[in-house]
Amino acid sequence: MRLLSRALENPPAAVLVEGEAGIGKSRLIHEVLRKARLRSLVTTCPPYREPSTLAPIVDVLQQARPDISKLPLTGLAGALRPLFPEWADDLPPAPEPLDDARASRHRLFRALAGLVDTLGADVLVVDDVHWADDATLDFLLFLASRRQARPMSLVATYRPEDLADTSLVRRLPTSFPAGTTQVRITLRPLDQPDTAAMISSMLGGDRVSEAFAGFMHAHTDGVPLAVEESMRLLGDRAHLVRRGGAWVRRGLDELQVPPTVRDATLERTRRLPPAVQRVLEAVAVLGAAGEAVVADVTDLLVDEARARLAEAFARGLLAEPKPGQVAFRHALMGRTIYQSIPEPDRRRLHLAAGVAIERTEPRALAELTRHFKAAGDTARWTAYAEQAADRAIESGDHTTAVALLHDLLSAAELSSPDMARVARTVATAALARSDTVDELHHRVVQTLRDVLDSPGLTPMQQAEIRNPLGRLLINQGDAKSALAELELAVEHIVHHPLEAARAMTYLGWAFAGPWPASTHRQWLRRAEVAASEIRSPDDRLSLAGDRAAAMLMLGDSSAFDLVSALPLDVPPGAESRTVARINTNLGKGAIVWGRYPEARSRLAAALTLAEAGQLTRLRYSILLAQADLDWYTGRWDGLAQRVAELADADRDRPVAYLATVRLAARLDAAAGRLRAADQQYRLALDEATRLGALDDTMEPSAALARRFLAEGQPDEALRITDAPIRTVHAKRVWVWATELAPARVEALLAAGRPEDAARLVAAFARGLRDRAAPAPRAALSICRAMLAAADGDQGRAAAAFGRAAHAWDALPRPYDALLARERQASALMSIGGGAAADLLSEVQAGFLELGATGDADRVRHRLGNHRTSAQSWRGGRRGYGEQLSPREIEVVQLVVAGKTNRQIARRLSKSPRTVEGQIRSAMR
DSSP states (O other), X not given: OHHHHHHHXXXXXXXXXXXXXXXXXXXXXXXXXXXXXXXXXXXXXXXXXXXXXXXXXXHHHXXXXXXXXXXXXXXXXXXXXXXXXXXTTTSOOOOOOOSOHHHHHHHHHHHHHXXXXXXXXXXXXXXXXXXXXXXXXXXXXXXXXXXXXXXXXXXXXXXXXXXXXXXXXXXXXXXXXXXXXEEEEEOOOOOHHHHHHHHHHHTTTOEEXXXXXXXXXXXXXXXXXXXXXXXXXXXXXXXXXEETTEXXXXXXXXXXXXXHHHHHHHHHHTTSOHHHHHHHHHHHHHSEEOHHHHHHHHTOOHHHHHHHHHHHHHTTOEEOSSTTOEEESSXXXXXXXXXXXXXXXXXXXXXXXXXXXXXXXXXXXXXXXXXXXHHTOHHHHHHHHHHHHHHHHHTTOHHHHHHHHHHHHHHSOOXXXXXXXXXXXXXXXXXXXXXXXXXXXXXXXXXXXXHHHSTTOOHHHHHHHHHHHHHHHHHHTOHHHHHHHHHHXXXXXXXXXXXXXXXXXXXXXXXXXXXXXHHHHHHHHHHHHHHTTOOOHHHHXXXXXXXXXXXXHTXXXXXXXXXHTSOSOOOSSXXXXXXXXHHHHHHHHHHHHTOHHHHHHHHXXXXXXXXXXXXXXXXXXXXXXXXXXXXXXXXXXXXXXXXXHHHHHTTTSHHHHHHHHHHHHHHHHXXXXXXXXXXXXXXXXXXXXXXXXXXXXXXXXXXXXXXXHHTXXXXXXXXXXXXXXXXXXXXXXXXXXXXXXXXXXXXXXXXTOHHHHHHHHHHHHHHTTTOOOHHHHHHHHHHHHHHHHHTTOHHHHHHHHHHHHHHHHHTTOXXXXXXXXXXXXXXXXXXXXXXXXXXXXXXXXXXXXHTOHHHXXXXXXXXXXXXXXXXXXXXXSOOOTTSOOHHHHHHHHHHHTTOOHHHHHHHHTOOHHHHHHHHHHHHO
């Protein structure tokens, strides 16, 4: 823009703008002219097969001045009558005809130039001069070469690939007289960052993910028109979604060809000779191939194919991605040609391509698979798909293997033995994809279920499919269906000790199924027996780690004897992934028990191994568990942002995503955003119930029950906790009841059922007997304090809540400790204890320090309602009621002095969140 603007500011100027179709030549000129104060004539050379003489010049002059009656025309203008018959009444009489055609043309050009001068234009723009007729090009050379009384600039745009080497356009800059400003501007495709910037500009300036920008750049090659039209098509078809503050594409492997790009491509190629069109169709089918293969597919001699390819190269349609290969210069262009080929011809070309590639060495198995599939040759498609998948698995590319085999399994007519073999391989390969749960994963699961429903499979074949299918369903979060498949499979795979032990271990996990803990323990004992026959140390370690994690989830204290024997760290290698996964599961189990230091060390060790091994999905799982641990232990700074980022990263795995939903709900509830918290807890409960993830129903049902109790609806609180508490009773896994039991006890007491509440507390105590489970035991102490309060002995209740607070502190679990102390203060208030107000003030300050502003506001209102500011100070932290404390006054003085929250925090050695809470208190 700067080059073009400067040239037009120094007339006369001769400017050539070159670039391929859709690169932005016309847009560039439009933007410059829109901002410049210039009188311009802008015309376009249409892509007629037989261009009309001087049509672009005639069109622009007609549009510029339809009425010429008031123009000071000379008699020479009469030569324009043949070109402008509609102006016959206003033009001078036609001059005498000349015998010399060149003289007649020169006179016509002089007349046209005179009309242009009379219109007083500063610049003449001729777009797409590669399509101009010879007379138009001659006239432009005439304009460029003459001396002008009033200097006028000329701008011409063209596609270099459509311009002949002998075209007069190339002579335009040299035709201008001395002193003319000459500029040639070559527009090139956008790089990936600029492609991202252009996409962002179409989305209101919002950020786009790097993966999305790379995808768009790869498919459009950075051609702006292709980027713009493809984005509009994605938007129209709702293929764009926002995640983590950035735009991403929704499950697309390739772009549809936008109509504008399709029409422009077909318009260009249909002008070419039939032989050139044949080689273009062959290249569109092949994708990228050598000249000899193109010749085979087109039935041309190699020399003839080479000549036709050279012509396509000269037209800018093809490129050489690597020496000896040809391919379309732009992916969308190749897709356009491919889609324009009639279906019968396309099948014939694919068959010819497959046969030709079969004769090459080494064989391109993936290409052979693609061609014989498209040709409808199922036998060769099956053979090459399995060979290509085997090669991909050997190289560690399990995603490619899964895609190849799933395509075969879902679209080909296979015999029962072939179907069973392919289904078993695709299921096993899918498991090796690092727990990736994406659209391909879901398609594979559905296809495997369809295969199991088909007749002709033996029980053994079904078991060999069900076993990996069950583990895929676990990754997907569908625990109930997973255990059903594994239970059906396990008895038919006992001949394979490793697979049998894995299946039995999964059946030992208590997160789903109707069985009590004793049944899960039986499966774990069987798994241990099966594992004794396995020789591989890595496999034995993996099974032992999974068995220990399953025992932790069962609430089995002996799990920690097994856990202590498992390594925290190993050198990098194949075993490190196993150890990372084991420590992740053990860390999560330790969180359930409330053994937070052990959980932190296990998760830290797992994260180190996951990052060293680039185990991306496992790393997200560890980060999520660490975020969960940070919530419990009061490390809330920056937690909301971390949770949002983790939610976007793991949205395709329901169990992981719902864990982030629960975490976000806790943060919202603590901040007083109760409606948002309720919605998220409801989502988490409904989805966990649907998936059969029984342990994940505990927290959301307890949280919703507490909300019902706060609104005076104990019956609703009981209803929503009915199913989860029945699960705990049935499975006898009481370590799951940390959140649930207190909410259920409170609901029973509020509903006037103290005997039922006492029975529940007794069952909770029996379930925790001999178990070093600090978190569930602290929850048990809260339940006992509630029973004391319900008996009317508020002094005993206050003491019990105090003991519960100390139990939470020991973990540490500060938020629950503050909630216990708030209950303790309530008990003290009911007996007129003067220390209640001071305790509430400490609780309020603690909530603010933690970031639980909603809870802090609740306590502040309670303090105000009881006029605690008038109560005397009896030791401990002073309660200042509606007055500012000395520390708050100190903060306010620094605010008045112009300091920021962060500067104040550094000055007073406080956390920024504490300063924020004290400023909020002062503002109230």
